[in-house]
Amino acid sequence: MIRQIVILVSGFLFAIGLGISEMTRPEKVLGFLDIFGNWDPSLAFVMGGAIVVYGIALQIVKRRSRPHFGKRFRIPTNTKITPSLIGGSALFGVGWGLAGFCPGPGIVAAAGLVTPALFFLPALIAGILIHRWLLN
16 A cells, blocks of 8 residues: 555656646646757756656665565666667657657646646557557
């Protein structure tokens, strides 16, 4: 039960962080992506902060023998750059640039009944299902 509470609190903290940073507002994200126009660099600080927090957390995790709620850590070891990785990254970037949402902020915005996110969410789910269908 404590594991589920930790997961729930983590999700709420993530959603609150996305809201405070305004990553749930497509115009804010599109302003950040518009580097040749009216560029808004504020999300770079959000991303920089996330990198710092992750870097510190990773060092703490590396010192532990196992996670609090699992049998072992699942730290990615694959460093290969594949066509699938490049293609997926490109599709993600195009979708982010067109919609102004990526999955996390899109889900949070949809939960807040933001109209564009309500259209984004089914498209996200359809994309996930198509990907699974193509891989099987």
